[in-house]
Amino acid sequence: MKRKLLFGERMLLGDGTEPFNAVIPFRLRGVFSEEDIQYALSRLQEKHPWLRALIQYDEQNVPWFQIPVLPVSIPVRIIQRQHEEQWQEESKQEWHSAFDYTATPLIRFVWIKGEEVSDMLFVFHHCLCDGGSAMALLYEFLKVLDNPAADIGLENPIFGIQDVVPAHILQNGKKRFKAKAIGRLAALAIKCIPVSKKAIDRQNDYLIHWKLEETTSKQLISLCKSSGVTVNTFLGATVLEAFKKVRGSAAFNKVSCPVDIRRFAPQIKDDHIFAFGLMIVMASNQKISFLDNLRLMQDEVEYKTAKLNPYITMMVMESAHDALKNFTKLLKQGKSSNDCMFSNLGRIQIPDQYQEFSLETIFSPSVIGPLGNTTTMVTSTYRGQMDFSFVGSEGYLPETEALAIRDEIIARIRQQLDYQEAS
Incomplete structure (x- = not known):
């Protein structure tokens, strides 16, 4: 299973040398085992295919989400909880830790382990999901952590723009022309805007x-x-x-x-x-x-x-992949x-x-x-x-x-x- 990254996802991904990470911290009161946490994370990967995906590049150097034959588990890092603000220190560390996305998924987990209270962090590459997705994953994780037999369903994943933009819009000749024209004008304008060296x-x-x-x-x-x-x-x-x-x-x-x-x-x-x-x-x-x-x-x-x-915006962006380098440079x-x-x-x-x-x-x-x-x-x-x-x-x-x-x-x-x- 695989799909090409959309324009916005490619922009957030960059070239892999600079992290673009989101951290979702939360605090639990209770006693947990590493096995229970690993199991809950594995259930998330079972439901959501792209949580198992790595990044692979094709011959045109275009990145794809691709699920390997033997999926890699979500990495878990465990440290002892020493004080209330430790989650902030770990958040900053996670900002600066790039994902090795050709070998591991674009998600990892940090457990700041205490005797009665634990702070936990979900860490995602921002190209994988937004805040709404992250909150859904947190809800599902807690549900399974509490009850390993809980039903969280299966995601019918998005494979591309065709799964978001209705066919009558995506295939409309006038709208396609409009999107491509806007994309071309935007690409030209971006190329002409002066930027620092x-x-x-x-x-x-x-x-x-x-x-x-x-x-x-x-x-x-x-x-x-x-x-x-x-x-x-x-x-x-x-x-x-x-x-x-x-x-x-x-x-x-x-x-x-x-x-x-x-x-x-x-x-x-x-x-x-x-x-x-x-x-x-x-x-x-x-x-x-x-x-x-x-x-x-x-x-x-x-x-x-x-x-x-959103439909025209996505169509415009998907028509402008060749402008990605200039757009990233402008940003x-x-x-x-x-x-x-x-x-x-x-x-x-x-x-x-x-x-x-x-x-x-x-x-x-x-x-x-x-x-x-x-x-x-x-x-x-x-x-x-x-x-x-x-x-x-x-x-x-x-x-x-x-x-x-x-x-x-x-x-x-x-x-x-x-x-x-x-x-």
Whole structure:
């Protein structure tokens, strides 16, 4: 079983010399055996073919997911748990550890083993799956870890663009011509954009993590509902204000926000292993009040989201494989135009109580790679608490400024909640 990598997957894969890894950390209270963990991971590989896949190149040097005759198990690294923040240290180590993807799968597992409490990390190459896929895998892993006989089904995997884009669109002559024309124009434009001779030196990478208290999280959700805006828009606006306050004229007043393709393409199921993302950009009007700006931003977000067309986007990208090298070069060496990537996974609907253990928390995933500005903020809500992972590199955003931005975000959330309470 094999399939060619799509354009976006090839871009994330790169040439294999620079890791582009996502880490999903979580904390369990209970006692486990290595055999139980290995078995649960093997069940994931049984269900999801691409978790068994390696990367192989054909004679044109095009990469393919290919499942070997004798599949390789998901590697497990076990270390003794020494302190509460150890998962952050291990996350950073995993960012920088490249996958030997011609010999091992594009997924591995870290068990920070404690007597009563363990922290565990799923680590994926970002070309394998997105945040939605990762949460589905975590749900299935915990289900089997608790009950080895649990039924998690079998995935009907995606083999290519034909499994995502409906045939009446993919085979439509006008749409195919439009996609190819856009792809050609984009390829030409990318080739003409001037870039630096070398990429910015990232220097040291860092991870800043924090949680909001459950009461604060509930109050924030309530504020957003009463204001007629989503939590995503509220937090995006708050992030923009924090960057402006801390960075001044160096701030871009732009954050890029991933949009789950599953909202628009029902062919992609929640448990599909897939890594294609859609994107919108948020900006704020800094001449009006925060609340007035929120409503304008919400309208803009809804307008931009409604215009997203995953099918045409995929067709455009698949027509531009020959532009991959120039596009990657632009991302690596072009000037940054966004303050950060901001991703809100929303409420994670995974049970916390099991027969044999309890899931104390899921830390928001972190991801870092070589394609330009690494500044990324991921938030999620689990067991009523909002959780934030803020990733960056000194060469793009000094950690001292990132810490100040975190403090500003927390202060501005508190300020808006106090204002609501007072009014």
